[in-house]
Amino acid sequence: MQLTSEELQVLFSGGVYTVMGSGAVxxxxxxxxxxxxxxxxxxxxAALSGAEAEYTxxxxxxxxxxxxxxxxxxSPEFPSFSHSPLLGMVQHTYGQTDQFVVPIPVAYxxxxxxxxxxxxxxxxxxxxxxxxxxxxxxxxxxxxxxxGGSRSYLVSGNTSSTSDAFTFSDNAIAAFVGLKVxxxxxxxxxxxxxxxxxxxxxxxxxxxxxxxxxxAHAAWVGRCSTYASNPGVVFAVITPGIGGRLIxxxxxxxxxxxxxxxREKVLS
Amino acid sequence: xxxxxxRQITWSSADSIYVSAGSTSTSDxxxxxxxxxxxxxxxxxxSAGSYNSYDTVQAFFFPSCGDPDGASSNEYPYSIVxxxxxxxxxxxxxxxxxxxxxxxxxxxxxxxxVIFNRSASTSVLxxxxxxxxxMP
Numbered sequence: 001m002q003l004t005s006e007e008l009q010v011l012f013s014g015g016v017y018t019v020m021g022s023g024a025v026x027x028x029x030x031x032x033x034x035x036x037x038x039x040x041x042x043x044x045x046a047a048l049s050g051a052e053a054e055y056t057x058x059x060x061x062x063x064x065x066x067x068x069x070x071x072x073x074x075s076p077e078f079p080s081f082s083h084s085p086l087l088g089m090v091q092h093t094y095g096q097t098d099q100f101v102v103p104i105p106v107a108y109x110x111x112x113x114x115x116x117x118x119x120x121x122x123x124x125x126x127x128x129x130x131x132x133x134x135x136x137x138x139x140x141x142x143x144x145x146x147x148g149g150s151r152s153y154l155v156s157g158n159t160s161s162t163s164d165a166f167t168f169s170d171n172a173i174a175a176f177v178g179l180k181v182x183x184x185x186x187x188x189x190x191x192x193x194x195x196x197x198x199x200x201x202x203x204x205x206x207x208x209x210x211x212x213x214x215x216a217h218a219a220w221v222g223r224c225s226t227y228a229s230n231p232g233v234v235f236a237v238i239t240p241g242i243g244g245r246l247i248x249x250x251x252x253x254x255x256x257x258x259x260x261x262x263r264e265k266v267l268s
Numbered sequence: 269x270x271x272x273x274x275r276q277i278t279w280s281s282a283d284s285i286y287v288s289a290g291s292t293s294t295s296d297x298x299x300x301x302x303x304x305x306x307x308x309x310x311x312x313x314x315s316a317g318s319y320n321s322y323d324t325v326q327a328f329f330f331p332s333c334g335d336p337d338g339a340s341s342n343e344y345p346y347s348i349v350x351x352x353x354x355x356x357x358x359x360x361x362x363x364x365x366x367x368x369x370x371x372x373x374x375x376x377x378x379x380x381x382v383i384f385n386r387s388a389s390t391s392v393l394x395x396x397x398x399x400x401x402x403m404p
Contacts, residue, residue: 044332126337
């Protein structure tokens with residue numbers, strides 16, 4: 001048993017590359033990380049069809065599966081382009097063709113968003129990923145619950161909600177969270193929910209059970225704007241301690257339903 | 269337990285390369301172990317003369333995960349814009365100086381080291397090695 005490297009070709013409508021029209025925004029086909037993958041790197045290449053001082057953007061739209069249900073295989077949910085973090089860009093200023101390599105979080109599934117910023121030329125895009133796999137690593141889903149066991153939680157008003165406490169496996173070495181907000185009405189620009197991660201390492205002062213930071217001292221993990229896309233889905237990397245809670249701070253003009261799930265990588 | 273493996277960076281199979289003033293030099297391809305989990309690269313530069321103030325030597329790493337678009341063999345960044353800048357070594361005004369830096373790199377499939385000697389007048393002798401951490 002040892003660590004191995006494996007190349008994953010990212011496909012576009014089944015092909016190994018795609019040609020993005022001028023100003024076009026699109027996504028690759030969905031791909032799945034192996035359960036035993038512990039690290040991954042994305043290699044992104046773009047070739048502009050003409051000389052222009054523009055660039056091609058690459059974004060990581062990663063999924064932990066189904067944040068508010070159990071249909072991980074059939075219905076994984078992905079962040080929209082605007083909810084996906086930038087992996088990097090190929091600047092065509094210095095050459096029409098270039099490429100870069102960047103670490104990418106090991107999610108459950110993923111797709112790569114691409115935006116051709118040229119208003120004149122097409123951009124030919126290809127992507128491959130290297131996975132580092134170890135047979136002693138596996139993954140596990142933790143479904144976050146709210147209000148005493150509910151998978152989804154309908155909230156309204158300008159306030160906040162704290163999830164039920166969740167617990168990581170003792171042998172967890174990495175963790176990722178998927179956050180989802182569904183707006184039942186017509187979203188407006190200020191309709192978003194900020195999520196914070198309040199981890200615990202146990203009991204700092206020996207006075208009680210596990211203790212958690214309040215919102216003011218929790219770590220911000222992502223903002224779901226239902227105006228940008230409804231539902232809004234966000235993916236984030238979190239640190240697996242003993243456990244934690246999620247805190248949702250919302251300011252929507254109408255009621256929204258929040259949900260979240262976590263994927264942890266465990267070493268046996 | 270992790271193991272370590274040292275790899276020599278070469279230029280046309282030589283362990284070092286003279287990089288003339290204002291030019292770049294790209295190393296041979298170095299291939300990582302399949303079970304490498306971490307890697308660091310140490311760059312050593314030795315000036316062949318006196319540098320002017322603010323002269324620098326930059327080291328870039330050009331990694332490859334393979335072939336992104338299925339068109340050929342392994343591909344690498346074309347320009348230093350898309351390479352990973354490891355270090356900028358400032359060559360202070362001292363003759364025959366030797367400076368070294370150590371930087372983390374991504375242990376993907378393979379990579380190249382690019383040395384950019386930004387001096388206008390002085391060449392530099394560059395060499396480098398990689399230390400891989402291997403996970404059994």
